[in-house]
Amino acid sequence: MGDLVKPAGPGSGRGTGTVVMADVARLAGVSPMTVSRVLNSPGRVAPETRLRVLDAVRELGYRPNSAARVLATGRSRVLGVVGFDTTLYGPASMLFGIEQAARDAEYGVTITSLAALTQRNVAEAVDRLRGQSVDGVIIIAPHVASVEGLADVSAGLPVVAVGGGDGGVIPVAAVDQYAGAAAATRHLLDLGHRTVRHLAGPSDWLEAGARRKAWEDTLRAAGREVPPVVFGDWSPHSGYEFGKRLADDPSVTAVFTANDQMAVGLIRALHEAGRRIPDDVSIVGFDDVPESAYLSPPLTTVGQDFGQVGRHALRLLLERIGGAPVEEGRRITVEPELIVRQSTGRPG
Amino acid sequence: MGDLVKPAGPGSGRGTGTVVMADVARLAGVSPMTVSRVLNSPGRVAPETRLRVLDAVRELGYRPNSAARVLATGRSRVLGVVGFDTTLYGPASMLFGIEQAARDAEYGVTITSLAALTQRNVAEAVDRLRGQSVDGVIIIAPHVASVEGLADVSAGLPVVAVGGGDGGVIPVAAVDQYAGAAAATRHLLDLGHRTVRHLAGPSDWLEAGARRKAWEDTLRAAGREVPPVVFGDWSPHSGYEFGKRLADDPSVTAVFTANDQMAVGLIRALHEAGRRIPDDVSIVGFDDVPESAYLSPPLTTVGQDFGQVGRHALRLLLERIGGAPVEEGRRITVEPELIVRQSTGRPG
DNA sequence: GCCCCGAATGATAGCGCTAACAAAGCCGGC
DNA sequence: GCCGGCTTTGTTAGCGCTATCATTCGGGGC
Numbered sequence: 001m002g003d004l005v006k007p008a009g010p011g012s013g014r015g016t017g018t019v020v021m022a023d024v025a026r027l028a029g030v031s032p033m034t035v036s037r038v039l040n041s042p043g044r045v046a047p048e049t050r051l052r053v054l055d056a057v058r059e060l061g062y063r064p065n066s067a068a069r070v071l072a073t074g075r076s077r078v079l080g081v082v083g084f085d086t087t088l089y090g091p092a093s094m095l096f097g098i099e100q101a102a103r104d105a106e107y108g109v110t111i112t113s114l115a116a117l118t119q120r121n122v123a124e125a126v127d128r129l130r131g132q133s134v135d136g137v138i139i140i141a142p143h144v145a146s147v148e149g150l151a152d153v154s155a156g157l158p159v160v161a162v163g164g165g166d167g168g169v170i171p172v173a174a175v176d177q178y179a180g181a182a183a184a185t186r187h188l189l190d191l192g193h194r195t196v197r198h199l200a201g202p203s204d205w206l207e208a209g210a211r212r213k214a215w216e217d218t219l220r221a222a223g224r225e226v227p228p229v230v231f232g233d234w235s236p237h238s239g240y241e242f243g244k245r246l247a248d249d250p251s252v253t254a255v256f257t258a259n260d261q262m263a264v265g266l267i268r269a270l271h272e273a274g275r276r277i278p279d280d281v282s283i284v285g286f287d288d289v290p291e292s293a294y295l296s297p298p299l300t301t302v303g304q305d306f307g308q309v310g311r312h313a314l315r316l317l318l319e320r321i322g323g324a325p326v327e328e329g330r331r332i333t334v335e336p337e338l339i340v341r342q343s344t345g346r347p348g
Numbered sequence: 349m350g351d352l353v354k355p356a357g358p359g360s361g362r363g364t365g366t367v368v369m370a371d372v373a374r375l376a377g378v379s380p381m382t383v384s385r386v387l388n389s390p391g392r393v394a395p396e397t398r399l400r401v402l403d404a405v406r407e408l409g410y411r412p413n414s415a416a417r418v419l420a421t422g423r424s425r426v427l428g429v430v431g432f433d434t435t436l437y438g439p440a441s442m443l444f445g446i447e448q449a450a451r452d453a454e455y456g457v458t459i460t461s462l463a464a465l466t467q468r469n470v471a472e473a474v475d476r477l478r479g480q481s482v483d484g485v486i487i488i489a490p491h492v493a494s495v496e497g498l499a500d501v502s503a504g505l506p507v508v509a510v511g512g513g514d515g516g517v518i519p520v521a522a523v524d525q526y527a528g529a530a531a532a533t534r535h536l537l538d539l540g541h542r543t544v545r546h547l548a549g550p551s552d553w554l555e556a557g558a559r560r561k562a563w564e565d566t567l568r569a570a571g572r573e574v575p576p577v578v579f580g581d582w583s584p585h586s587g588y589e590f591g592k593r594l595a596d597d598p599s600v601t602a603v604f605t606a607n608d609q610m611a612v613g614l615i616r617a618l619h620e621a622g623r624r625i626p627d628d629v630s631i632v633g634f635d636d637v638p639e640s641a642y643l644s645p646p647l648t649t650v651g652q653d654f655g656q657v658g659r660h661a662l663r664l665l666l667e668r669i670g671g672a673p674v675e676e677g678r679r680i681t682v683e684p685e686l687i688v689r690q691s692t693g694r695p696g
Numbered sequence: 697g698c699c700c701c702g703a704a705t706g707a708t709a710g711c712g713c714t715a716a717c718a719a720a721g722c723c724g725g726c
Numbered sequence: 727g728c729c730g731g732c733t734t735t736g737t738t739a740g741c742g743c744t745a746t747c748a749t750t751c752g753g754g755g756c
Contacts, residue, residue, distance in 0.1 A: 020712060031736050036714055046734060067424070067481050068712035070415035071741045078458065078480065086447075092440040099434075099461050108480050110426065110458040113447050132426065132456050133415050236642035261639060268642040291609060294584035294616040296644055368742060379706050384744055394704060416742035419711050699755090706749070711742105718737070725729095 019062045028056035039064060070133055078108040079317060080129030080137040084117045088234065089289045090259070090306070094140050094162055097310025105314060110134065117143040130157055136317045138162060139170075142207045158320035162313040163207060171320065171330035173312035177207050180302040180336035181214035184256050184284040186222075187300070187338055192346050193254035193282060195224045199232050199242045199266065201258040211258050211286065232258065236265035243269025246281075253281055253347040260285035260292050260301055267295065267343070278345035288339055298341035308334050367410045376404035387412060418481055426456040427665060428477030428485040432465045436582065437637045438607070438654070442488050442510055445658025453662060458482065465491040478505050484665045486510060487518075490555045506668035510661040511555060519668065519678035521660035525555050528650040528684035529562035532604050532632040534570075535648070535686055540694050541602035541630065543572045547580050547590045547614065549606040559606050559634065580606065584613035591617025594629075601629055601695040608633035608640050608649055615643065615691070626693035636687055646689035656682050 025032040030049060037045045038053040045053075056062070070076045079102060086092050095111065102109045110132060112125045122141065129137055136158035160171045188196045198215045201208025212229060219226045230245075232238030239262030246252050247270055257263040263285035267277060275281055277297055285292065288303035312332040320326075373380040378397060385393045386401040393401075404410075418424045427450060434440050443459065450457045458480060460473045470489065477485055484506035508519045536544045546563045549556025560577060567574045578593075580586030587610030594600050595618055605611040611633035615625060623629055625645055633640065636651035660680040668674075 022712080032712090033714075033737080034735060037735085040714080044734080049734080063475070063479050065419070065481065065712050066479055067415045067418035068741090069714075071413070071419050071743085072712080072714040074741080076415070087437065087441050087444050089435065093435050096435050096461060099459060103460070108458055108476075109460075110456055111447060112451070112457075113444060127411075128456075131411050131414055133413065236639050240642055264639045265642040268644055268646070271644045291584050291612045291639065294588055294613040296616055296619045298616070370742080380742090381707080381744075382705060385705085388744080392704080397704080413742050416711090417744075419713085420742080420744040422711080697756105701754090702752095704749100704751085706747105708747085709745090711744090713741085715740090716738090718735100720735080721733085723730105723732080726727100 019060045020065070021062070023060055024053065024056045024062045027060060028053045076108075076133045076135050077106060078110060078132070078134050079314075080126070080132065080134040081109055081111045081140065082122060082125045082129070082137060083111060083113045083140045084143065086111075086113050086140075089261075090163070090287055090304075091140055091142075093306035094310060097307040098138055098140075098162070098313060099310075100307060101311040101314040105318065107135075107314075117141065126157070126159065136160070136321045138313050138317055142205050158317055160313055160316045160320065162309055169326065169328060171316040171327070171332075173309050173316055173332045174334070175304040175306075175309055175336050176333040177210035177336075178214040180286065180304070180338070181211035181256070181258075182218045183336075183338040184286065184300075184302055185215045185218040187340065188254040188256065188282055188284060188344065189218070189222050189224070191254075191282065191344060194347070195219060195227060196254045196256050197227050197246065197252055198229050199239060199255065199257040199262055200229050201232060201234055203231050208258050215256055232262045234259050234261055236261045236268070238262055239265025239267075240269045242266055244273070246270070247273030247275055254283075254344075255281060256284045256286075258286055260287045260289045260299060263299055263301070263343075264291075264295065267299075277343055282344040282347070284344060292339075293341065295343070297343045300341045300344040301339055303337045303339050305334055305336075367408045368413070369410070371408055372401065372404045372410045375408060376401045424456075424481045424483050425454060426458060426480070426482050427662075428474070428480065428482040429457055429459045429488065430470060430473045430477070430485060431459060431461045431488045432491065434459075434461050434488075437609075438511070438635055438652075439488050439490075441654035442658060445655040446486055446488075446510070446661060447658075448655065449659040449662040453666065455483075455662075465489065474505070474507065484508070484669045486661050486665055490553050506665055508661055508664045508668065510657055517674065517676060519664040519675070519680075521657050521664055521680045522682070523652040523654075523657055523684050524681040525558035525684075526562040528634065528652070528686070529559035529604070529606075530566045531684075531686040532634065532648075532650055533563045533566040535688065536602040536604065536630055536632060536692065537566070537570050537572065539602075539630065539692060542695070543567060543575060544602045544604050545575050545594065545600055546577050547587060547603065547605040547610055548577050549579070550581055551579055556606050563604055580610045582607050582609055584609050584616070586610055587613025587615075588617045590614055592621070594618070595621030595623055602631075602692075603629060604632045604634075606634055608635045608637045608647060611647055611649070611691075612639075612643065615647075625691055630692040630695070632692060640687075641689060643691070645691045648689045648692040649687055651685045651687050653682055653684075 021032045021035050025035045035053050038050050081098055083091055083095055086095055099109050112128060114121045114125060126137055139161045140163055141161050142163045162173045185196050200212040216226055230242055232242060239257060243266040257266055263283055270277060270281055277283055285299050285301035288301045292299040292301050369380045369383050373383045382393060383401050386398050429446055431439055431443055434443055447457050460476060462469045462473060474485055487509045488511055489509050490511045510521050533544050548560040564574055578590050580590060587605060591614040605614055611631055618625060618629055625631055633647050633649035636649045640647040640649050
């Protein structure tokens, strides 16, 4: 049969020669279907044919058109990530961890960050991603509002959350914030401090809530006074403001801040007020940002393995994509690690 | 004519009822083509019909299938970003800036990070993205190796770089590293320091090279001695190591580090050695990470507007996607800003 | 009143791929 | 030697959308 002279389609407009599967098939002397099989289920085709096809693929530099594949299969091997404040160390590391895990599983990742973490915005983001034919969505949503009602939004689309969420219908992979914060608080009590002040994260962040609760529970369990909480916004500035207020109160000997950045601000304020760390005040942070080990003094903090959380999140998502039954309250936690450096010591 | 009873295709397998364009058309009493026109070129359809169609879209909750659209048009409205070490503040901010700009332009963003920034890896990443039918690629590639030979790789696919690149065939959007580093160095000289030491970034990073050259040129222009450079790896640790070596040399009164993280380590080492900042040694960093203002002492540094760079990069990319002629050496730079805080002062 | 033109809409085909079934070839068992 | 079952390959159709051309209709110009 002669070649059909077909008009260049819109897709092939760019670049002179877009190689399609039919070209490969022709060169290898097989049908397009066989080429498809070589690419997708190599076992089901005779070895010799397989090699011939692969040679043709290489020779022509053929790359499958993902859009066509998506259209035909309904699966895209791309997942969406909804992030928030991805310049913060935590979320950025989380994103990186997910991306790594996704790549290993041969999934692509498309991201959407949110300006504000409201339920409406999250819903919009998920919808936008759905429009991009993602197979599933991971939400880096450490925010109360963002998880509520997500179940409706995600109708028919697998969704998992990382770093927060209280394990409703949506599976969650997270660091055990509670354990980390409890360890931090206990560490300070063990050193002999009578009680521990806490600079919490924003009250609507789930992680902030968990850390705060652990701090409170730990104090209570030890029969200690629970001082009033103060809420920061994760920024060094809020730590600084907190520190300025604290500096005049000599009864304060130990502080646990909900992240390292706030600890930086706190340290600064205490330095300015002439209070020494850890001699006058002990400080524990949370996150173990790369700078922590080199602050003055090196910061005692709680380290989290974001890479591992990312891998777990992906695993949960793939379970769902694979059609695993919806299991209420599915949750994987990773244990954080208290890293004792020089910002903590015995009181007085 | 009667409805054809067609078997549920693979794409519609998930979820009970995937609404497609034909459904909307039926409800609105028009042909699918008219629905398509309403969605893509609203002007070309009668206002009354348009409303009827839009109502139908709303009522059914219709969402166009992007894969089908891509297949039919050859354009995806998705762009790829190739990043490296996206947990670093700079790259993370860059990514965020690009994502914001892309969203405003109604583009999706899919990311790929690299484990190592080699030419081969970059080529692979670009290829992977091409396979995902992106319309163009932005490379956050501050690395010498990553830009070389990229022109070949990108054949037929619009590519721009941010944050580095020397303006070959590939357009570049970047902060004017040279100007920033020159300002930092000049600032120290203006304060009366005889010369300035420099802790550079890795020698194969373009930004590191630009900052180093600016430092050197500025010293030479002022007729000062140019001390030997030391190369760090951006980490606080490398700053710390540098600081330990420096601490014994009382002739050193001013240091310019190629980023803030290294400055943190340097400060730590100098503190440990009992040298005061800025009384004994003045320090200037680069990046203006959020912590910088709250270090002890608050760090004088060079701030970069990553959001603006991201927008410029996107603009360049859209130019290319729009079919603008390839213009050799196209380059947009953003001016950085020297932020003077308390880590710099007059010598001795 | 006829024709031509533009605006609005429809019919058809095809983007590149894969699911599902069909066909062909080969084996051994009886 | 013929048949049932396996392996390997091919054929057909369709995923959901849009480009292109065809069609219809209404309104001036002469």
